[in-house]
Structures are given as C-alpha cells and as structure tokens.
Amino acid sequence: MAWSSRLGVGVIAFASGAAVTAFVKAASSDSGFTRRTFSVPDHKFFHSSERSTPTGDFSNGIPPYKVWEKDWDRREPCAADRRKSLRRGIAEDPTREVKREGTAIPTANRHLLFIRHSHFNRKEKKDEERGLTPLGREQAALIGQRLKALGIPITVLVDSTMTRAKETADIIASFFLGVPRSQTDLLRKGAPVSPEPPSRNWKQPQIYFSDGARIEAAFRTLVHRANPEQLTDSYELYVCHSKVIRYIVCRALQFPPEGWIRLSLFHGSITWLTIQPDGRVILQCLGDVGHLPFDKVTS
C-alpha cells in the first residue's frame, strides 16, 4: 500500500509490470519463473539488433532492439561465484536465515538518491562566493524534511566539493545526524559529453574531453550493483549538479549519454535510481520537486 510495500515484498509493483526492486530478493533464482507459459525468447535470434531508427516500423510489433548490457558494471557474477553462493545456500533460498558473509553474488539493492543543489548566488564568479541564497537554504530544508518524512534509512551522504552542493548537503545532513558523510571532486559540475541535439550553449571541445572522463569516472565509481558483502539495502544520498545527474541517469539506464540534454532538473529536486542485485536499473523518479511550494521552484 505504501512505501513499506515497495521496499518490502514488492509484489504489487511486480504485478503492475514495473519490475521493481525487492521482488528480486524474494526470487533471485530462476526457478520461480519456469512455470510461466511464455519464456523470454533469445534476442539474438528473435530480434534484429541493427534496427535503430527511433521512428522505425512499429506496426509490425518488432521494436528496434538494443539488447541490455547485463555486465555494464563489470560485476556480473561468474559461474564459479554462483556455485560458491549455492554451496552457502544463498541463491537457492534467499529467505533462509543463513550466515550471509562470504556469499559471492550480490543480494542487496542500492537506492541512489541524487539531489540537485538548491538555488545559489549566480552573480559571483568564484566558487566559494557562489553559496546558497536564502531561497536555496529554504529549499534545502524542505528536501531534508521530505527525505526524513519518507522514512527511508539513509546510509551515507556524499556531496560534490563545490560550495553550493556542500551548503545544500550541510542543511540536509542536519536532518540525518550520525549518517556518515564524505565529499568528492568526481561529482563537481561539468560538461559530461557534447549533447545531442546540439546545445546553443556549445562548449570548447577540451571541456567535454576532460569533464567527460571525470564524470564518466564518477559514474563507474559510484553507480554499480551492491557488493556481495552488502547485507541490507542501502539508501545513499548524492548532492551534486544537474548535468552530472542527467548524464549518470542516461548511462545507468543505458540510454544514449549524449541525450542528457533532453532531461531537465529543478533546484533541490530528487532523482532516484535503484540498482538491483542482478544489475537491473530502475529510475523511480527524476527531478521530483513536489516537496517545494510552487513559488519556490527554480531552475
């Protein structure tokens, strides 16, 4: 009915075809699905992977297929890992109360909540002078309130080393005392990759060249399925910048990364990615600002 069902059993969400999160925990072996009448066909045989025009012929019911890269985070367990976990009784029956240390395949979900920093002083040039405005501080407090109200157990809070992200995170952190916190340069603002369609705000090639590798490094470092050692679901807050978040969302969903420009994020918005233990990724929401009254929504 509420968050608890989403985060717990997840059967309702599954029934609606949303392929959500926690279901995987209850049925991480394939055995639960073999009873279905229709099994998943082999894509290589079934679909032409070379059709790529978005407005291709849809009326024949065959999509312009692009196969999901399962090992996108290079953490796909190998057969030896699976055997190891089987011996420990994990994969066969994840509901069994067993000592899970030492399993070789992931079993927990990672929920990554990306918060865009709030409204800041754009008049200055130096980063340290581009702090939050009073409105920005108010927005940050409203984010903190909303996250607190959701009742999700925040595991860690990471912010970019830029002033506006740090100040936003400071205010959010006051709602989550005791939660470990860290900063990283990887999440600093930047131009991830030259956008498509091209932006009128075109940047010098060397900007995309250097920022792009750094933001790609942020993606590869922070966004991946849980480690096998992670025993429970994590809820991780990342306070950073619009283009970084938009790029990460495209990469995580295996959508074309140059498409980041087609997404938009308001200040103080919440973007929620869930990474399931089998490597599936779900975007739960993008740019949610319902926690802000209409006159405090800025971009």
Add this chain to the structure above:
Amino acid sequence: MAWSSRLGVGVIAFASGAAVTAFVKAASSDSGFTRRTFSVPDHKFFHSSERSTPTGDFSNGIPPYKVWEKDWDRREPCAADRRKSLRRGIAEDPTREVKREGTAIPTANRHLLFIRHSHFNRKEKKDEERGLTPLGREQAALIGQRLKALGIPITVLVDSTMTRAKETADIIASFFLGVPRSQTDLLRKGAPVSPEPPSRNWKQPQIYFSDGARIEAAFRTLVHRANPEQLTDSYELYVCHSKVIRYIVCRALQFPPEGWIRLSLFHGSITWLTIQPDGRVILQCLGDVGHLPFDKVTS
C-alpha cells in the same frame, strides 16, 4: 526565480544549459547564435554515428553518437514554410506584435503533463469494477491541488477510457472547471513493446503486437510540436497508465522504446514533457510524487 521565469523568459534556465522552453521563442532564428565563438560542428563529419556500446571508450571524449532525428514528428517546416513565415515577419522577430495567423512555422510550446491514475481496486476483474479506492481518491485530490497550486493554465484534460483513469480525471477536473475534456481509447493500458531487459512478466507476442501499434498511435497522435496556428503555450493534462506513459517518454526523448521497463511510476505521479516549437523535447520531471505524503505513496 520561480515558475514564472521558467515559463516566461527562461534565460536563467538557458544559462544553466538546460536548453529550456521559452528561450526558443525569443530566438527562433539562427542569427542570435552566430556571434558565439564555437559553432556546432557537423556531426556526420565530427562523430562516428556507428559507435553504440554504452560502455564504449569515453576517455577519448568522443561519445557513441546517435544523432537526434529532427523531423521525428514529421512536422519539420520546409524551406517554403520558412520563407512564408519570414514574409509575414514572424521568424525574423518573434517579439514584434504582428498578426500571427497564417504563419507556417510553429512558435508555441506544448507542455504535456502525464498523470498516472491513482490507487485502484485490483481485486476485481472487470474494468468497471476496478475503480479508485478511498486512498486513490485522496491521491487524485492531492494531484488536483498540486496542479492548481502550480498556477499553470491547463488547456485541456484528456483521459483514457478505463475506469480508474476516468475516475482520477473526474476528481482532477473538479479543480479545473471549464477546461475542455475528452477521452480516448488510444491511452488505455497495454504492453507497448517487449521490454529490454526482458521482464519476468513476459506477455504473449500478440499482446505486444496489437497494444504496441495502438500505443505507438497514441504517441504519434498526441505527442508532436505545436501546430503553427497555436498562438500561445498549451498545458495539457493526460490521465492514463504507467506503461503508456513510460513508452511515450522513451519515444519522445528518442531513447530506445524497449527501455520503458527501466522507468517506474508511482500512482498519481506527474510526468512533464515539453515540446518546443523547433521539435526539441525536454523531460522536466518523471514520476513526481512530492505532492503525496509518504504514507500515501503507492505503486
């Protein structure tokens, strides 16, 4: 600072690289951009369009490019249209107070707000018995309140002909008396295209075959840039179903349509697409449920 700036001048949003909406109205000719130092390079020459692995070599700064299809809605004005509009003084200076009837190129934005119906009775089989639960009615009222509070001038309200969408729309409509309303079968629930990665909830091929064409028809009929005759921005509400919205978002953003399964929508969530007069598309938010208290969020 607030919605007004986003919907009005839009210069702040543009400065942040979000390539938003109304800026286009102020500079729909190319002349405003030729003063920039860096012009947009020719993609065919500059990028290899055949690189498509999402985890390709990013460190060289060249993305795995897929060019934006400009004429995705088959409404790209031809040279003759542009000349016609130029003669009428539209494209040259859109701020001039001229009689705009008869212009041949679009000048208005379309804001399409897709609302997923709210919580409903899943225990019954027949559509007419699968109406909203008391919680669903409460959610619908909260959506209406939020949309009303945003102060956006809703132009039209369209809902799918299924009971749960109709009942959600009924409640929202009570906040927008006098707004024209209609229903369409095109927006009924369905399986748009076989998902990738494959769903555990696999459907019969004939379901994707027939639903797919119908939902694609919904996309092609409803989602396109404004007609040239449209003089002001429109804000259109569509109350329908999760998979329909997720598919439309992928198609509109020119992301792989089979990726709809990577998106998720809560009941009563708001998804906002903006279609600019030049055919660019921006996803302002996806699945926003900040207007619902934490104990009323369901999926």
